[in-house]
Amino acid sequence: MRKIPTVLLAFFLSIAFVYGGGFQINDHSGRSVGMAFSVVANPTDASGIAFNPAAMTNLDGEYNFSLGASYIMPGAKFTGITTMNQQNTTEMNTWNFIIPHFFGTWKTPINNLNFGLGVFVPFGLGTEWPDNWVGRFLASKTYLETIEINPNIAYKFEIAQIPISLSIGYGFAIGNVELKQNISTFSPEPILTLKGDGTASTFNFGLLVEPMKNLKIGASYRNNIKINYDGNTSYENIAGLESIFQESTGKTTINFPNDFRLGVAYIFSDNFSIEAGMNYMGWSSYDTLKIDIAKAPGNPPTEYISATPRNYKDAITYRIGGEYLFDNFAIRAGFYYDPLAVSASNVEPVLPESNRYCFSVGFGYKPYKDLKLDLGYLGIIGSQTNVIGNPNQFDGIYNTWANVVSLTLSYKIQ
């Protein structure tokens, strides 16, 4: 009998971790969510470590802690396949995420030297489509999370009477990845699951300059996180087919992009400030996806190594956010625009992508002098993405949106 491998292997080529703005997670505090993450120059609690650790020098307590979580509710619909017809619209399964965050800062006994620690999730993604949906040979379920443990030190000094803060940090990243897809050849359809995990180290810098009393300029750089995942493949629905579909080890690498941020905050009065900024994401790190499966499906199973070009490009996000303070209340609002980091034709159901318009509102409350509660809401509206000329011919229309609610409790020890 002839070998089976060609077609069974072809689907591995389609394993396509598409990622872009859609799985960067910024939702690291209630306040930052409320201000559309325009908190690079003027973060006022410990969660600033995620956005610009240099700014922790401006926190007034000896210790500051922030603890909270964001509830992320993404949604997407796919219409098509448009090369065939547009009679079918599939909505992604509801899958919401609670993403926790913790930050702490400490004014050390050494003058002007601050220490801060952040534990947060800079990248994460989960998509799940209904069982029998038309794109299940590309993706039925995808899950990805990267947790970063990020200690920083920040030092404040003056040059020509201009206060300047600098920070340097180390990041230890722990990553998990899971991908599920169906295999078309047999009925019932076998389901492949790839799971892997890995760790990586990275570093980051921060800078805060305060040239005038009311003006703050912040900049922050986070280096890319390159995680080598070790994992395995497993299968469901393979009764009788065990000799073709064998569990195996597998390897892949994902290079999460570097992240450069700039923010300019103007404090109009004691209770009103606005920050505008931008975010340069080096998505071009994701030029190729390499996968190595020791025993890929086939007759007999053999090693399979693929390198799939992904063609991502760097992208710039623009943000603006403001805050108005009352006695012990604050209200906030913001907006940002997050463009697609890949040409529309390369958008895949692993991660429905779009140009995204994001509106935020937020609310702060201080029940006691040193305790602060921040609630933020972010609404993300994706412009419709029309995919034409997809490499997998999976042309169609994606509509995407997301709702995010973030709640953070911050406490200060004087």
Place this chain on the structure above:
Amino acid sequence: MKSKIKIYGFFVISYVFLLISCNPKIDNPIGTGKLGTLFPEGQAITYVAIGNSLTAGYTDGALFEDAQQYSFPNLLAQQLKAENFVQPIFSNPGSGTRMFLHGFLSDGTPDIEQTLNPLLSAANYNYSRPFSNLGIPGAIAYDLIDTSNFMNRTIERQNPFYAAILRSSILGKSVLEQAISLNPNLITMWIGNNDVLGFATSGGTISTTGMPDNPIPTPVLTIQQIIGSALQTITQKLPNTKVFLFTIPNVLRTPFFNVIPWNGLVLTNQNQVDALNAAYQKAGFKFKLGQNGFVAESPSSPGKLKQLTQDDYVTLICPQDSLKSGWGSITPIPNQYVLDASEAKMVTDAVNDYNQVIKQFELFFPDKVFVIDMNAILNLMFTNGYSLPGSSSLTTQYISGEMFGLDGIHPSSKGYGVIANEIIKYINNKFNADIPLVNVQNLPAIRVTPTILPSRIKQ
């Protein structure tokens, strides 16, 4: 004041929260169901399918309900929203020699069991009108117009489907009469495949029924007369009916003739090589270490033996355990499992001749008969594969290619979906229509039945 702000803040949050969720905005919708110039808008479609096993939805060696729902006529009827399209239903496991794939053995060989299911009657046998799907497995072109007794034909040809599908002459004395009595405005006709298939799959040992036992496929002139007269009758009695006539796929492109390679005789031992070279010295056959052409019976060759070349074919039904235990070397492969080059040429010539004749009917019956070149589509699949969005390409590889079912001749359900889509594409293109395509991705390819059937336990 403070509490107002608080309430207002939450109000804004909940308001925006409810707002966001998006629906597609489609500027130029595709697949609207528009009929274009096929029929006047609003006219109901009555569709009748005429043909053989390919029309019936036969797959895995049998006609069974699970696969019949994906017959190309049934898929087409659904996409066209045709009215009252009724198929004969053969309850599982169906009628024929049903093949079950239990899985793969450790050496990679598919573990296929064949079970004979001589089911003689459709579940809806008492349906009061002729069936809309008049595809009769095993039917040759002549069956289109043959008015002989259905039960007699079933007995003579040991084919249950004449009696089971056509049932009573009260419904019409022939396939053609039954079709016309349903007064369809759309007909698909795919006939002639079995006029060459029987000859081909028997390794060139059997003639088409009713033909002299030379053996030969049905002569092209006969095909021309039968199809011609059928089309004449249809276009006269149903002047507003559109007939879609398909070309015959070249059966040599199917997995049935391409699974067992002609040079599958693998020799690993020099003693074997020497012994065979000595044994076949007279015939001039040459053997070496590695792959060699099988030795097979061949009535047209000198000494009635032949060492196979790349122009010869071994059929899928050639028993593989026999091949492993020596067939094709000292013991020649029996004639009925080999289609040698001269027989293969007869098949290819017949297919080409039939198709030339079929294509001409479009000219004889302008605006009434339309020819869709299914052979060209199969050829494309054979050479390049047929790409499916978001899925692997369909090819003519056995099992892994997904296009053909376990018998290696009949399409899988996915394959029938492709056929339906090619018809829809033709209609959309020709008549400026906008009928939605079938989501072929959602149809089953190779059915796996891991359960061991009772008949197997006995062995």
